[in-house]
Amino acid sequence: MKQLTHISLTARMRIALALLWMLLLVLAGWAVSQRLELSGDLRKFMPSARTPEQKLLIDELGEGPGSRLLLIALSGADASVLAAQSTVLRARLAAQPQFELVANGGELGFEAIPEHLRPYRYLLSPTLDAQALDAATLRDELDQRVQDLGSPAAALIEPLLANDPTLETLKLAEAWQPANAPQRRHGVWFDRAGREALLAVQTQAAGFDPTGQAAAVNAIRTAFAAVHGDSGSKLTLSGPGAFSVEIGGRTAREASLIGTLDTLVFIALLWLAYRSWKAPLLGALPLASAGLAGLAAVALAFDGVHGITVAFGFTLIGVAQDYPIHLFSHQRAGLSPWASARMLWPTLGTGVASTCIAYLTFLVSGVDGLEQLAVFTIVGLATAALTTRFVLPALIDPAPRDAADSARLARLWARLARWPRFGAGAFALLALAAAAIVTWAPGPFWQNDLAKLTPVPTAALARDAQLRGELGAPDVRYLIALEARDAEAALQGSERLLPALQQLRATGALAGFDLAARYLPSAAIQRARQARLPDAVALQTALDSALATSPFRGDAFRGFVDDVARAKAAPALTVRDLAGTPLAASVGGLLLERDGHATALVALSGLTDPAAVARVAQQHGARLLDLKQASESLVAAYRERVLWALALAALLLAATVWVALRSPRRVLRVLAPMALTTLLILAVLRGFGVELNLFHLIALILAAGLGLDYALFFDHAGDDRAEQLRTLHAVIVCSLTTLLVFALLASSSIPVLRAIGGTVALGVVFNFVLALLLVRAPIVKTAAETADA
Incomplete structure (x- = not known):
C-alpha cells in the first residue's frame, strides 16, 4: 500500500480498482449473510432484572401467555354464518403447529379432555369434595341423564354416557372455560351485542420471537381467507403479536422509504458539491465497507445479531459518510490524494477515536444489545476511517477542483x-x-x-382493550405471584388463596381470576379425592342399586367402573403429564418452574381495588405485582x-x-x-x-x-x-x-x-x-x- 502512494493510477486503473472493491463487498456480503442470524428478542436490550417484579416482567413479556395471546373477532355477516366460520377457523388453526391453544367456546364435549386424562376427571374435579359417589348420587345422575337424552342436548350427551354417566367431563370442560368467558351463541363465543364471533389463540412462538409471531399471524389470515368465501365477513386481529407484526412491517416500509430517499439525497448532494458522478459512488464505498465489517464483527462475537443492532448500527455509523466528504473537499491541485489524506489523518483519526471511545463504554454496560451495538459501531467507524485513509485515495482523480477557488x-x-x-x-x-x-x-x-x-x-x-373486555382476557398490568420451593408447594399455596380470591370477586374488587390450580389441583388434593373414591366392588354395588330403578342396561357402564378404578390407583397428575395437551398451555403460563423454585401466578381481570387485592395476597404469602411499575423501574x-x-x-x-x-x-x-x-x-x-x-x-x-x-x-x-x-x-x-x-x-x-x-x-x-x-x-x-x- 505504501508503494501505491507514489503511483499515479490511470483513470482506467482507478475504475478497475473501484469495481474490484465493489466485488469484494459483494463477496463479503454473501459470506456475512451465511453466518448472520437475526434475533428479535428485545430482552437482549434490557439490563439484568434485579427485583422479582422485573424478573417476572422479562419472563412474561417473552414467554408468558399474555405475550402469546392473539384475539380474533369475525364480523360483517349474520351470527349463524359467523359462528360457522368460527368453528371452521378454530378447527383449521388447531391443526397447525404454530398454535398451542385455539378457543372459541365451542370446544366443550368429550374431546375437550385428552383420552389418557379422562380417568383423572374425579381427581381434577371438585364435585366429590361435597358429596360421595354412592348409590343415591348415581341414581340422581342417571335420572338426569334420562331427561337429557330426551332434550336437544342428546347428541352431545349420548357419546359420554358409557364412561361418564355423571358427565364429569363436561363439568370440567365448563370449569376450564375462561373465568369471564363471553356469551355463547350458536355454540361459540360472541360479544355482548351478538355481532362479532370471538376467538382466543395462544401461539407456540414467544412474544419476543417476531418471526414466529409473523408466521402465526399469516397462518390466521390465510385460514380466514379460505373460510370467509363471499360472505362479506371481516377479520380483526389484535394482541401483542399482531401489533409487533404490524409495527415491524410499518417500520420496514418507513425504513425502506427513508433509506431510498437518503441514498438519493446523498447522491444528489455529492454530485452537486463535486460536479462528478464518481463522488457519490466513491463516497459510498467506505460506508458500505463499514456496515459489512460491523455486521461481520457482531456475527463472529455473538450468537445472534439483534435486528435493533442492525437498524441502530447503520444509523449510528452514518457519521462515517463524512469521512470521504472531508477528503474530497480538501483536494487541491499540486497535492496528491495520498498527501491530502495524510494531512487530514490526525484530525480525522482524532474524531474517529473519540467517537469510538464513546461507544466503547457500552461494552461495560452489562446489556447484551448495547454490547452488540458498541462492536458494530466501533468496527464500522474504524473500517470507514481506515478505508478512507488507505484505500480511497487510490481512486480519486489527482487533478480535482479546489473548493477554495x-x-x-x-x-x-x-x-x-x-x-x-x-x-x-x-x-x-x-x-x-x-x-x-x-x-x-x-x-x-x-x-x-x-x-x-x-x-x-x-x-x-x-x-x-374492547376485545379483551369481551373475552374476559386477564389484565396485562397486574398479577399475583406466589413463590414456592416446587410446583406442588406453589399449587397448594394458590389453593389456600382461592377462597380469598372468590371473596374479592364477590365484593367487586376484581371481576375474575385464573390460576393453575383451577386446571391442575395439587397432589395433596388429588390424593384426598382418591381416598373418597369407592373401590371397584363398592362402586359396582352402588351402580347396581342405582340401575335397579333406571331404564339403562346393567352392563352399560363398565367403562365408567374401569375409569374410576384406574383413577383410584393412579399416581397424582403432574405438570409433566400435561405435555401435548390443551391444559399444558393453560397451566404452563400460570405455573413457572425455574432454577429450583416455582412461581404460581394468578391472572386478574377487571381489577378495581389494587390495594385490597394486595392486602389479601400478602396475607397468604403472595404479592400483587404491578408490571407497569416493574417496566418503569x-x-x-x-x-x-x-x-x-x-x-x-x-x-x-x-x-x-x-x-x-x-x-x-x-x-x-x-x-x-x-x-x-x-x-x-x-x-x-x-x-x-x-x-x-x-x-x-x-x-x-x-x-x-x-x-x-x-x-x-x-x-x-x-x-x-x-x-x-x-x-x-x-x-x-x-x-x-x-x-x-x-x-x-x-x-x-x-x-x-x-x-x-x-x-x-x-x-x-x-x-x-x-x-x-x-x-x-x-x-x-x-x-x-x-x-x-
Missing part, C-alpha cells in the same frame, strides 16, 4: 466574517439559559412508560447504566482530544460546541414538553460525535483562508446530508425513529453554528473583500 463559497465565508465570535461571557449566558430551561421546564423529565413509545394507533389499542435502571456509560465516555473523549491537541485552549474550544449543543438540544426538547427516553440518549451520542467532527476540522483549518474555505465546503456538505437524513427520520410515525431523527437534526444545526461561532479562527480577508466591506 469557488467565488460563491468565498462570498459566503465573507458574510460569515461579520458574525461575532462567541466569547466566554456569551457562552456562559447561553449555557445558563439552556440549563435553566432543562431544569425548570414543566412536566416529567424522563419517559419511563414503554407504552408511550409504541407506534400502535390509539384506535387499535382501544379495539384491543427496569427502564430507570437501564437509563442509569447508559448515563454512567456516557459520563465515562465524556471523560475518555476529553482525554483523547487532549492527547491529540495538547493545548488547553484548543481542547476547550473544540469541546465547547459539543457540550453547548447537548445542553441546547435538551433545552429545546424540554421546552416543547418532550419527555426524554433512552433513544434520545443514544441520539445525543451521535450528535456529539458530529459536533466534535465539525469542531476538529475548523480547528485544523486555523487561519489559513484556503483551508478555511475547504473546511467550510466539507462541513456544509456533511451537515446537509446528515440534516436531511435525520429530518426524514424526525417525520416518521415510529416514535423511536422520530426521537432519534429530531435529536440529531437539532444537533446538526447547533453544532454547525456553534462550530463557526466558537472554533473558527478569525477570518483573514483579501484586499478585495476589505475594499468591498
